[in-house]
Amino acid sequence: MIGAGNSQPQRHYNKKCTKPFILAVIVVILLGILSLFTGVYDIRGQVDGMDMFFITRVPRTAALMLTGAAMSMSGLVMQLITQNRLVEPTTTGTIEWSGLGLLFVYLFFPAPTLVLRMTGAIVFSFIGTMIFFLFLRRVKLRSSLIVPIIGMMLGAVISAFSTFIGLTFQMTQNIESWFVGSFAAVQIGRYEYLWLIIIVTVLIFICADKLTLAGLGEDVATSLGVNYNKIIILGTGLISFAVGIVTAVIGNLPFLGLIVPNIVSMYRGDNLRSNLPWVCVLGMGVITLCDIISRTIIMPFEVPVSLILGTVGSIVFIVILLRQRRSR
Structure with a gap:
C-alpha cells in the first residue's frame, strides 16, 4: 500500500518555502536558462537569432x-487514489x-485542429482510466505488482487495437509523432494550450485534502464524510485533462x-498538499534535464526525449521493485 513505511509525522513538512525547496527552484531555473541557450542554431551569431530565440x-x-x-x-494523484507507488499514466x-483518442x-x-485532437485524447483518457478502476474493483488480489500489471496489459491491448486501426485505414503516419514524444516541433502557436495545465494544478491543490482522504480507501473516506466515488471521478477527470493535453501537443x-512522485514520497511521506509544489518543481527539472541530454548527446542531431525518460524510468521502476522486495 502506498502509505506503508511512511507513518512518520508530517508536521515537519508543513512549511513550503524551506531552504531545500528554494534550492530546488533555483536549480530548475538554472536548467531552464541552460535550455534556452542549448541547440544547434546559433542564436547569437545570426541576424535573426533573437527572433528564433522567442519563436522556438x-x-x-x-x-x-x-x-x-x-x-x-498526474502520477502523484493516480498513485494516491490507487494506493500504489507503481501506478502512473504509463x-x-x-x-x-x-x-x-x-x-x-x-x-x-x-x-x-489541435482543439479536436486534445478533446479526443482527453475523452478517451478519461474513459480508459475509469475502465482501469473498474478492473481494479473486481480484482481481489491488490498487491503492489498486480495493479500495474493489469494496467500495462490493458494498455497493450489498446495499443494493439490502435495499431490495427491505423494499419487498416492507413493512418499510422498521422499519429507517428505521438509514439515518439519530443519537443522538437514546439514553437509559437503550437504549445499555448499547455498553459491550461495551470488550472489543473490549482484544482488539484484545492481538492488536495479530499484526494488525500480518498487515498486512505473507500471505507475510511466514507466514514470521514467524503463521497469517495465523486472524488475518484474528479481525480480521474483532472488526470485525463492533463494527460490528454500533453499527448495531443507533445506525445508519449x-x-x-x-519517477518524480516516488522520489518525493520517499523523503516527504504521502501528504498531497505538502508534496504538490515539490512534485511540480522536480518534474520540471527532470524533464528539462532529459531534454537537454536529448539535444546534446548526439549533436547536431536530436534524440526523442521519450527515449531518455523511458530509459531512466525503467531503471527507477526496477529499483522501486527491489526496494519493496527488500522491505518485505
Whole structure:
C-alpha cells in the first residue's frame, strides 16, 4: 500500500518555502536558462537569432516546465487514489487510450485542429482510466505488482487495437509523432494550450485534502464524510485533462509520473498538499534535464526525449521493485 513505511509525522513538512525547496527552484531555473541557450542554431551569431530565440527556445522551455508539472502531478494523484507507488499514466493504459483518442479524431476528421485532437485524447483518457478502476474493483488480489500489471496489459491491448486501426485505414503516419514524444516541433502557436495545465494544478491543490482522504480507501473516506466515488471521478477527470493535453501537443512521455512522485514520497511521506509544489518543481527539472541530454548527446542531431525518460524510468521502476522486495 502506498502509505506503508511512511507513518512518520508530517508536521515537519508543513512549511513550503524551506531552504531545500528554494534550492530546488533555483536549480530548475538554472536548467531552464541552460535550455534556452542549448541547440544547434546559433542564436547569437545570426541576424535573426533573437527572433528564433522567442519563436522556438522560449516556447520549448515553457512547454518543458508545464509538461513536467502535468505528468508528475498526474502520477502523484493516480498513485494516491490507487494506493500504489507503481501506478502512473504509463502503467495504467491512460497514455495508450489517449493515442486511441487521437487516432479516432484523425479517422473522422482528416485535418483536425489541435482543439479536436486534445478533446479526443482527453475523452478517451478519461474513459480508459475509469475502465482501469473498474478492473481494479473486481480484482481481489491488490498487491503492489498486480495493479500495474493489469494496467500495462490493458494498455497493450489498446495499443494493439490502435495499431490495427491505423494499419487498416492507413493512418499510422498521422499519429507517428505521438509514439515518439519530443519537443522538437514546439514553437509559437503550437504549445499555448499547455498553459491550461495551470488550472489543473490549482484544482488539484484545492481538492488536495479530499484526494488525500480518498487515498486512505473507500471505507475510511466514507466514514470521514467524503463521497469517495465523486472524488475518484474528479481525480480521474483532472488526470485525463492533463494527460490528454500533453499527448495531443507533445506525445508519449513514459515514466515521468512514476519517477518524480516516488522520489518525493520517499523523503516527504504521502501528504498531497505538502508534496504538490515539490512534485511540480522536480518534474520540471527532470524533464528539462532529459531534454537537454536529448539535444546534446548526439549533436547536431536530436534524440526523442521519450527515449531518455523511458530509459531512466525503467531503471527507477526496477529499483522501486527491489526496494519493496527488500522491505518485505
